[in-house]
Amino acid sequence: MTSWRIVRIFAGTFILLSLALGVQGSPIFHSSNWLWFTAFVGANLLQSGFTKWCLLNNILLKLGVPAESCS
Template sequence: MKLNINQWVRVFAGTFVLVSLGLGVEGSPFFVSHNFLWFTAFVGANLLQSGFTHFCPLENILRKFGVKDEVGCR
């Protein structure tokens, strides 16, 4: 299955949010430090600003790796 850039951004953002919550919430079996919640906030803020500015650093990185903006019909 080939993913386009928008799908990859969602996969990365969702993964980073879940991992940082697992590492930052005290009730989690993977808890390390509350400071990981700052990373969750950073990901959310980046998603918010990219919605308005259409600038997403991850998109630029993915394009350099050859990921296409659109994938053909499935």
């Protein structure tokens, strides 16, 4: 699995989890403040789309996770 796939899996998981914790209709609702975390993850995805830089991707590459190859 490549680093960018892992980044997308992390982002998707964090967004869904923070929505589940922040939306009042959810069975695991905790606080609407969790929606700020959803916005944070979305802003980071937007930023990485423009700058092509992602901290999690850099960390994964340093840990030895392979980068996506251009075939």
